[in-house]
Amino acid sequence: MISQSENGQLNTTLQDLQRAESAGANNVEMQGLVDQMNSVANLEAQLQNVPPQDTSQRAQLLGEINTTLTSVDAQAIQLQAVASQRTHLGYVIAYASGIIGAVIGTISYYYGAILYKRYQIIRSSQSKFLPEQPNHIRNKRPSD
Secondary structure (H helix, E strand, O other): OOOHHHHHHHHHHHHHHHHHHHOOOOHHHHHHHHHHHHHHHHHHHHHHHOOOOOHHHHHHHHHHHHHHHHHHHHHHHHHHHHHHHHHHHHHHHHHHHHHHHHHHHHHHHHHHHHHHHHHHHHHHHHHHOOOOOOHHHHOOOOOO
């Protein structure tokens, strides 16, 4: 049976693993930590089979469990920080892309409006400078 301190460390390690996963760690990153946690479960199973009189083997197994849990906990905390940073970087890139798209859209709209006004000015100036048609052509009906 594992002691209260190892049980507390196990709970802390599991919580840190859950935080790392919820921060965005992928399956490949988590697989090594899961394998180490499985080895802790195997060591605990071995510890259950060791007779209480064999204190040296019990101490060795408890030491291995403690070392593995400490290692997994440290790696989970580091993975949580990396995954969280990667997730936040993804959000920043997404928002920056939206802002850049909005700026490009605004510039395109403004440029289009300028071109349209130029077109209107050219069009209106062309109609002002057209020679006036004689009266007999202006009043002529198509059916005549």
